[in-house]
Amino acid sequence: MKVVFNSEHYAVVSYVAQHGYELVEKDSGRMMFIQGVQADHFHDAMRQVVTEQQGDSDEIDAFLSDYCEGATQPISFH
Incomplete structure (x- = not known):
């Protein structure tokens, strides 16, 4: 596991x-x-x-916002 991007709004982790x-x-x-x-x-x-x-983290955040729109699932803890 490696964090490849982390901002105030998004995080991307590589597995x-x-x-x-x-x-x-x-x-x-x-x-x-x-x-x-x-x-x-x-x-x-x-x-x-x-x-x-x-x-530029704002541009990357905008890309991630578009990429994730409608596809993300709520985070739940088990």
Whole structure:
């Protein structure tokens, strides 16, 4: 597990062994987990945003907001 992005509004955690990413929307307490091909597409898109915006966290937050819209699930503790 490796935190690859962390801002006031979002966190992205990489799970290398599972070939996946966890995206956490902090404001709403929601998350999503993606694996496989979807994780590859996310990685490529995230890299493009970071490269084009030179790592600006507001732009990355905006990308994550669009990416997570409608797909996140409430975080629950067991």
